[in-house]
Amino acid sequence: MRWARIEQNGSPTYAVVEGDTVIPVRGSPFAAWERTGQKLNLAAVKLLVPVIPPTFYAAGMNYPDHVREVAEKIGQKPNLPEQADIGYRANNALIAQGETIVIPADATDQVQYEGELVVVIGRKCKNLTRENALSAVLGYSVGNDVSERTWQKTDRTMWRSKNTDTFKPMGPWIETDVKLEDLVTKIRLNGEQLIAFPTNDMIFGVVDYLVSMTTCLTLYPGDVVWMGTEGATANMKHDDRIEVEISGIGTLTNPVVREGLR
Amino acid sequence: MRWARIEQNGSPTYAVVEGDTVIPVRGSPFAAWERTGQKLNLAAVKLLVPVIPPTFYAAGMNYPDHVREVAEKIGQKPNLPEQADIGYRANNALIAQGETIVIPADATDQVQYEGELVVVIGRKCKNLTRENALSAVLGYSVGNDVSERTWQKTDRTMWRSKNTDTFKPMGPWIETDVKLEDLVTKIRLNGEQLIAFPTNDMIFGVVDYLVSMTTCLTLYPGDVVWMGTEGATANMKHDDRIEVEISGIGTLTNPVVREGLR
Numbered sequence: 001m002r003w004a005r006i007e008q009n010g011s012p013t014y015a016v017v018e019g020d021t022v023i024p025v026r027g028s029p030f031a032a033w034e035r036t037g038q039k040l041n042l043a044a045v046k047l048l049v050p051v052i053p054p055t056f057y058a059a060g061m062n063y064p065d066h067v068r069e070v071a072e073k074i075g076q077k078p079n080l081p082e083q084a085d086i087g088y089r090a091n092n093a094l095i096a097q098g099e100t101i102v103i104p105a106d107a108t109d110q111v112q113y114e115g116e117l118v119v120v121i122g123r124k125c126k127n128l129t130r131e132n133a134l135s136a137v138l139g140y141s142v143g144n145d146v147s148e149r150t151w152q153k154t155d156r157t158m159w160r161s162k163n164t165d166t167f168k169p170m171g172p173w174i175e176t177d178v179k180l181e182d183l184v185t186k187i188r189l190n191g192e193q194l195i196a197f198p199t200n201d202m203i204f205g206v207v208d209y210l211v212s213m214t215t216c217l218t219l220y221p222g223d224v225v226w227m228g229t230e231g232a233t234a235n236m237k238h239d240d241r242i243e244v245e246i247s248g249i250g251t252l253t254n255p256v257v258r259e260g261l262r
Numbered sequence: 263m264r265w266a267r268i269e270q271n272g273s274p275t276y277a278v279v280e281g282d283t284v285i286p287v288r289g290s291p292f293a294a295w296e297r298t299g300q301k302l303n304l305a306a307v308k309l310l311v312p313v314i315p316p317t318f319y320a321a322g323m324n325y326p327d328h329v330r331e332v333a334e335k336i337g338q339k340p341n342l343p344e345q346a347d348i349g350y351r352a353n354n355a356l357i358a359q360g361e362t363i364v365i366p367a368d369a370t371d372q373v374q375y376e377g378e379l380v381v382v383i384g385r386k387c388k389n390l391t392r393e394n395a396l397s398a399v400l401g402y403s404v405g406n407d408v409s410e411r412t413w414q415k416t417d418r419t420m421w422r423s424k425n426t427d428t429f430k431p432m433g434p435w436i437e438t439d440v441k442l443e444d445l446v447t448k449i450r451l452n453g454e455q456l457i458a459f460p461t462n463d464m465i466f467g468v469v470d471y472l473v474s475m476t477t478c479l480t481l482y483p484g485d486v487v488w489m490g491t492e493g494a495t496a497n498m499k500h501d502d503r504i505e506v507e508i509s510g511i512g513t514l515t516n517p518v519v520r521e522g523l524r
C-alpha cells in the first residue's frame with residue numbers, strides 16, 4: 001500500500017496511491033482513516049513531504065564505502081561506527097518530490113546528494129526486540145541527505161552542512177509493502193546513473209537501529225529514520241536534476257538551482 | 263504575559279497565567295487566540311510541556327566555565343566554540359513541570375542537570391538581523407538539559423547521553439516580558455542552591471544565534487532554542503528534586519528516580 005500526502009484545497013490530506021490514481025482519505029495512516037469517494041490523477045496532484053516527523057532521526061555513516069569516501073573528502077581518517085548511534089536532522093530542511101534544492105549563494109561547489117532509505121514509524125513504541133522491531137514500521141520512503149562538504153568539515157553539529165533549507169528532499173510517498181533485502185538504490189544525475197547499491201547492505205540495519213534506539217527512547221507515529229547512503233557522492237550544480245530511486249518504493253526527483261542564478 | 267499549556271478534558275489547551283489564576287484560551291499564542299470565560303486555579307491544573315517544537319535546537323557549549331568543566335569530565339581539552347553552531351535535541355525526551363526524570367537502570371551515577379534559558383520562536387522567519395532578531399521571539403522558558411556524562415564520552419551524536427526519555431524537562435510556561443540582561447539562573451538540588459549565574463553571560467547570545475541560524479534555515483512558530491548552561495554540574499540521584507529558576511520567568515521543578523528503585 002502506498003501513502004501520499006497531497007495538497008487539497010490548500011490543506012495537507014493523506015491519500016492512497018493506486019497506480020496513477022490517488023484516493024484522498026479522511027484521517028491518516030497513523031490513526032483511523034477511511035477512503036473518500038474521490039479519485040484524482042497522480043500527475044495532477046501536488047505531492048507534499050509524506051510526513052512531518054515529530055523527531056527526524058538519521059543514521060549518518062552506515063555504509064562502509066561511504067564512510068571511507070567522506071573521511072577522505074573532509075580530510076579525516078575513516079572511522080567505522082562501532083554501535084548504532086542515531087543522529088538527527090531538522091524539519092526546516094524538508095522539501096517534497098519535485099521541489100527545488102537551493103544551493104545558497106555562499107556555498108562552495110561541494111554540494112552533494114546522498115540517496116537514503118527512510119523508515120517511517122507507525123506506532124508509539126519502546127524496548128523493541130529483534131523479533132518485533134519491524135512491526136513498528138508503517139512503511140518506507142526515499143530521502144536525499146544533501147550535504148555541503150566544506151561546511152561539514154567545520155560545523156560542530158552539521159547544522160548548516162546538512163540542514164540548510166531545502167537540503168532534505170523526502171518522498172514521493174510511503175510504501176508499506178517492502179522486502180528490505182530485495183531493495184536496490186539507484187542515483188541518477190541528469191539522467192545518468194552514478195551508483196546502484198543493495199539498499200539493505202548497511203553496517204547496522206533497520207532492526208539494529210530500532211532495537212538500539214528504543215532502549216533509551218520512545219519512538220512516535222510519524223518519526224522517520226534515514227538510514228545512510230553508500231559510496232562516493234558527486235557535486236550537484238545549478239540546473240541539475242537529481243533522482244534517487246529505491247526499487248519497489250519509488251523515485252524521488254528534485255531540480256537543483258544555485259541562489260542568485262534563478 | 264505568561265503562556266502555559268495545560269491539560270483540559272484530556273486535551274492540550276493554551277492558557278494565560280495571571281498570578282495564581284489560569285485562563286484557558288481558544289487558539290494558541292502562535293496564531294489567533296481569545297480568552298474563554300473560565301478561570302482555573304494554578305495549583306489545580308496539570309501543566310504540559312509549554313510547546314512541542316517543530317525543531318528542537320540547542321546551543322550546547324555556550325558558557326566559558328561550563329566548556330572547561332565538561333571537557334575535564336569527559337577527558338578532552340576545552341574547546342571554546344568559535345562560531346554560533348546550533349545543535350539539536352529530541353522531542354521524545356521532553357517532560358513538563360513536575361514530571362519525573364527517570365535515570366535508566368544501566369546509567370552510571372554521572373547523570374547531571376544543566377539549567378538553561380529556552381528561547382521560543384513566535385513567527386516564521388529567515389535572514390534575521392541584529393536589529394530585528396528578538397522580534398521573532400514569542401517568549402522564554404526554562405530547560406534542564408539532563409546529561410549522562412559517561413555516555414556523553416562515547417556517543418557519536420549524544421543521542422543517548424542527552425535524549426533518553428525524560429531527560430529534557432521544559433517549563434513551567436513561556437514568559438513574554440523578559441529583559442535578557444536582568445535574568446539570573448539559579449539551580450537548586452533538594453533545596454540547596456548549587457550555582458547562580460547571569461543568564462545572559464553567554465559566549466554567543468540569543469541575537470547571535472538567531473542571526474547565525476537564519477542565514478541558512480527558516481525558523482517556525484514553536485521552534486525552541488536552548489541556550490546552554492554555566493559552570494560545573496553535579497550528579498542527581500534517586501529521590502532527588504532538581505529546580506532550575508530563572509528570575510522573571512519561573513522555576514522548573516522535577517523529581518528524580520532511578521529505574522528499578524521506584
